[in-house]
Structures are given as C-alpha cells and as structure tokens.
Amino acid sequence: MKRVKAACICQTLHFMLKEDVAHDYAVRLVQDEVAHYKKNLERNHTRYKIVEETAQPDGSILVKVIKQYNTSPVGDYLD
Numbered sequence: 001m002k003r004v005k006a007a008c009i010c011q012t013l014h015f016m017l018k019e020d021v022a023h024d025y026a027v028r029l030v031q032d033e034v035a036h037y038k039k040n041l042e043r044n045h046t047r048y049k050i051v052e053e054t055a056q057p058d059g060s061i062l063v064k065v066i067k068q069y070n071t072s073p074v075g076d077y078l079d
Contacts, residue, residue: 006075008066010051013037015061027059034061041067049078 015033017026034053041048048067055061068074 004072006077007069007072008074008077009069010066011064013063013065015063017058017060023059030059030061034063037063047074047078 015030015037017023017030019026021029038050046068048065050063050065052064053061054063066077068078
C-alpha cells in the first residue's frame with residue numbers, strides 16, 4: 001500500500017494583458033489580478049511559496065509558485 005507523504009505543485013503562471021483596452025489600464029488590471037490570485041491563496045489557506053515574480057517588458061507578469069496540492073501535506077517543499 002502506498003500513501004502520499006508530501007505533495008506540491010510547481011506552476012509558472014503568465015498573467016497576460018487584455019488586448020482590447022488601453023495599455024496602462026491593461027497593466028493595472030494584470031497587477032490587480034496577481035494581487036487577487038495571492039489573496040485567494042491566503043483566503044483558501046493554501047500553503048505556497050512564490051519562487052519568482054517577473055514583470056515582462058510588455059507589462060504582463062510571470063509568477064513561478066510552489067503550492068500545496070489539494071489538502072496533501074507539503075513536507076519540506078516550502079522550507
């Protein structure tokens with residue numbers, strides 16, 4: 001029999017600009033979306049670690065995150 005002792009998921013998320021709005025407004029929307037994403041992780045009590053957050057030249061944002069998979073224990077992944 002096997003049991004999951006620790007599990008996390010590693011994701012690279014690209015928060016892209018909307019094309020049908022002004023550039024400055026699109027950049028602000030992306031920043032708000034990233035903040036909302038982080039807030040949702042906190043609200044859902046998901047354990048996570050942001051490894052890298054990079055603003056791209058066009059204003060979009062790349063976020064590399066390691067986060068808890070479902071409700072599995074995270075072990076030492078987030079240390």
